[in-house]
Amino acid sequence: MASPSSAAACLPAGVWKVCAVALCGALLAQLDTTIVNVSLSTLASDLHASLATIQWVTSAYLLALALVLPLNGWLSRILGRKRFYMTCVTMFTISSMLCGMAPSLPWLVFFRVLQGLGGGGMQPSEQAILVDTFPPHKRAMGMAIYGVAVVVAPIVGPTLGGFITDNYSWRWVFFINIPVGILSLLLTSRMIED
DSSP states (O other): OOOHHHHHHTSOHHHHHHHHHHHHHHHHHHHTTTTTGGGHHHHHHHTTOOHHHHTHHHHHHHHHHHHHGGGHHHHHHHHOHHHHHHHHHHHHHHHHHHHHHOOSHHHHHHHHHHHHHHHHHHHHHHHHHHHHHSOGGGHHHHHHHHHHHHHHHHHHHHHHHHHHHHHTOTTHHHHTHHHHHHHHHHHHHHHOOO
16 A cells, blocks of 8 residues: 555646645635634724624625625536636635725625625636546545645734734735735636646
């Protein structure tokens, strides 16, 4: 019986590249479920909002994310999986930039809804990409790697969000998504096929 390291080594490099692309997007969408939470009091102060109303910054993202999840399969069939995924990453990245530039709470909540719609579209698409990429007997390994990213990102989010808010500004909690989103788009356009 082959050891786990030799089993992983027998996969083509292209499989690992596609896995890296999917994990890049997974980290983006999952990180944003928690990275903003520690910045809420700073956001409330800067945007002159109460702590009760500032909670909409988090809730809007999660509600929009949940709204788009059931539509994923249908939208992927209409647009094609790669095009749909790239649209979601683009929407997520642009709305992240807009969140960082938001002048008021209503605008920030609106941009978080757009960000959640993009993030919700990314997650099932990434899983489908991994299922198509890994051979059937290695799919469990692909899903396990994806699962690690999905679990680690929300854990790292509050620490990273606190560090960014304390040392820079709450706006950078959103701006940090821009280079990762651009990298994800470039890699997806080169390595993912429908």
